[in-house]
Amino acid sequence: xxxxxxxxxxxxxxxxxxxxxxxxxxxxxxxxxxxxxxxxxxxxxxxxxxxxxxxxxxxxxxxxxxxxxxxxxxxxxxxxxxxxxxxxxxxxxxxxxxxxxxxxxxxxxxxxxxxxxxxxxxxxxxxxxxxxxxxxxxxxxxxxxxxxxxxxxxxxxxxxxxxxxxxxxxxxxxxxxxxxxxxxxxxxxxxxxxxxxxxxxxxxxxxxxxxxxxxxxxxxxxxxxxxxxxxxxxx
Amino acid sequence: xxxxxxxxxxxxxxxxxxxxxxxxxxxxxxxxxxxxxxxxxxxxxxxxxxxxxxxxxxxxxxxxxxxxxxxxxxxxxxxxxxxxxxxxxxxxxxxxxxxxxxxxxxxxxxxxxxxxxxxxxxxxxxxxxxxxxxxxxxxxxxxxxxxxxxxxxxxxxxxxxxxxxxxxxxxxxxxxxxxxxxxxxxxxxxxxxxxxxxxxxxxxxxxxxxxxxxxxxxxxxxxxxxxxxxxxxxxxxxxxxxxxxxxxxxxxxxxxxxxxxxxxx
Numbered sequence: 001x002x003x004x005x006x007x008x009x010x011x012x013x014x015x016x017x018x019x020x021x022x023x024x025x026x027x028x029x030x031x032x033x034x035x036x037x038x039x040x041x042x043x044x045x046x047x048x049x050x051x052x053x054x055x056x057x058x059x060x061x062x063x064x065x066x067x068x069x070x071x072x073x074x075x076x077x078x079x080x081x082x083x084x085x086x087x088x089x090x091x092x093x094x095x096x097x098x099x100x101x102x103x104x105x106x107x108x109x110x111x112x113x114x115x116x117x118x119x120x121x122x123x124x125x126x127x128x129x130x131x132x133x134x135x136x137x138x139x140x141x142x143x144x145x146x147x148x149x150x151x152x153x154x155x156x157x158x159x160x161x162x163x164x165x166x167x168x169x170x171x172x173x174x175x176x177x178x179x180x181x182x183x184x185x186x187x188x189x190x191x192x193x194x195x196x197x198x199x200x201x202x203x204x205x206x207x208x209x210x211x212x213x214x215x216x217x218x219x220x221x222x223x224x225x226x227x228x229x230x231x232x233x234x235x
Numbered sequence: 236x237x238x239x240x241x242x243x244x245x246x247x248x249x250x251x252x253x254x255x256x257x258x259x260x261x262x263x264x265x266x267x268x269x270x271x272x273x274x275x276x277x278x279x280x281x282x283x284x285x286x287x288x289x290x291x292x293x294x295x296x297x298x299x300x301x302x303x304x305x306x307x308x309x310x311x312x313x314x315x316x317x318x319x320x321x322x323x324x325x326x327x328x329x330x331x332x333x334x335x336x337x338x339x340x341x342x343x344x345x346x347x348x349x350x351x352x353x354x355x356x357x358x359x360x361x362x363x364x365x366x367x368x369x370x371x372x373x374x375x376x377x378x379x380x381x382x383x384x385x386x387x388x389x390x391x392x393x394x395x396x397x398x399x400x401x402x403x404x405x406x407x408x409x410x411x412x413x414x415x416x417x418x419x420x421x422x423x424x425x426x427x428x429x430x431x432x433x434x435x436x437x438x439x440x441x442x443x444x445x446x447x448x449x450x451x452x453x454x455x456x457x458x459x460x461x462x463x464x465x466x467x468x469x470x471x472x473x474x475x476x477x478x479x480x481x482x483x484x485x486x487x488x489x490x491x492x493x494x495x496x497x498x499x500x
Contacts, residue, residue, distance in 0.1 A: 020451060020452065020455060020498075021451070021454075021455050021460075021461035021462075022451055022461075022462075022484075022485060022488050023492070024461065025461060025462065025485070026485075026489065098419075098460075098461040098463070101419075101460050101461055102418070102419035102420065102421070102460035102461060102463075104353060104458060104460075105352055105353055105354070105419060105420035105421070105458055105459055105460035106351050106352055106353065106419075106420040106460070107353055108351050109351070110318060110321060110348055110351055111255075111257075111268055111346060111348060112318070112320055112321035112346040112348070113318075113321040114320065114321035114322050115418070115467065116322065116467065116470050116471075117465060117466040117467045117469070117470040118418065118465045118466065118467055119465075122463065122464070122465045122466075123465075125463065187464075190464060191463065191464040193482070194462075194464045194478065194481060194482045194485065195464070195485055196485065196486075196489070197482050197483065197484075197485040197486025197487070197488075197489055198482065198486070199478070199479065199482040200479045200482060200483075201477050201479040204478070204479070
């Protein structure tokens with residue numbers, strides 16, 4: 001009788017992460033979940049804009065002062081930022097690594113190739129992801145730092161927001177990027193359940209329906225603010 | 236390059252088709268698409284019989300016939316398989332041998348290419364080397380049992396639900412259509428079908444953790460791409476293996492890694 005030997009090389013060996021494509025997928029899924037949870041908190045904060053300038057600005061201030069005086073200024077914010085940067089880097093690393101693996105796996109393209117099952121969302125995961133990343137960098141420079149904002153760095157968060165979205169070109173860029181992000185999430189949520197081994201034939205439909213509804217609501221929430229500014233509901 | 240072959244009483248009842256076929260003499264040379272015309276093709280012919288007609292004509296003309304893999308021609312061996320107009324095994328969810336010419340119409344142009352994946356190098360024309368799949372199986376797609384008299388069937392009861400799901404996965408014939416259809420050239424559906432088939436049965440339990448880590452490690456070593464859960468594989472699979480098997484593989488793999496199983500190097 002043939003006996004297979006199991007080699008126990010201790011916990012958390014980096015060797016596995018380097019060679020195993022499924023482990024890369026898990027890194028992608030977990031970092032994706034972290035960023036998704038952040039987006040939910042983000043959209044809730046955004047909606048404070050409808051409570052007025054003071055409410056929005058004081059919320060922005062609260063994010064920086066929460067926990068004081070027990071912890072120093074901006075402690076919570078700094079922790080959130082570190083977690084997010086780690087998540088973005090991990091997500092990006094896994095994506096690039098799997099992208100290169102896929103390229104190497106099919107060096108010769110088909111002359112004719114039909115796609116019968118893939119959705120627009122799944123087709124745009126890679127380049128869409130890159131565009132979303134560029135958007136996030138610009139978005140931080142615009143509304144967090146103010147470096148590329150029409151009102152500049154010396155302004156309140158509310159002023160920066162209104163100044164940006166009163167420009168239809170900036171609003172258009174946000175809309176395009178957010179729709180791409182929505183499609184990214186729509187395929188991402190489904191993909192997470194598969195990668196973490198939580199999907200099955202029965203759940204497939206529910207997961208996909210949930211992914212669609214969730215992404216639509218989330219992106220709808222994000223789009224509410226720029227459109228409200230553009231149409232003068234918020235100024 | 237265009238050469239015309241076919242019956243002399245062309246086009247009376249059957250279909251006239253233009254085929255563009257990938258011709259490649261051997262792995263060392265570059266291939267290209269070459270056009271051929273076939274005439275009077277009966278809608279009752281299988282796709283492979285249509286290629287047989289073409290090859291007879293090519294042989295009569297003294298040309299090199301098109302090489303393609305085939306064996307049982309009953310849709311159960313997994314030997315045949317080509318990309319037909321950009322779809323693995325063509326427009327029907329079946330094997331190439333069970334695809335019939337009634338799926339096409341007179342005057343159609345049909346592109347025929349081999350499976351494209353670096354672990355499946357072209358041997359000649361439409362025939363590819365799929366031994367990468369054999370090596371994935373050798374890495375863990377088996378169970379170890381003492382030989383001798385078959386055991387009493389009732390000694391190991393299997394729940395109906397499990398045996399059904401295991402059998403669904405066991406219908407995989409290893410044709411490679413999943414890899415061919417996958418935008419990433421990933422072999423996940425194949426490996427997942429084997430992991431599901433053996434992992435759901437009591438006989439598969441002793442090696443379950445080692446099986447999944449070793450088979451996944453082997454498919455990475457072979458150079459297949461990673462799964463992005465797009466679903467082209469399941470759609471192209473002549474046996475309709477479901478994406479659920481991939482989720483089960485992932486679940487098993489994470490459990491096995493947590494339990495300390497590591498691939499053999």
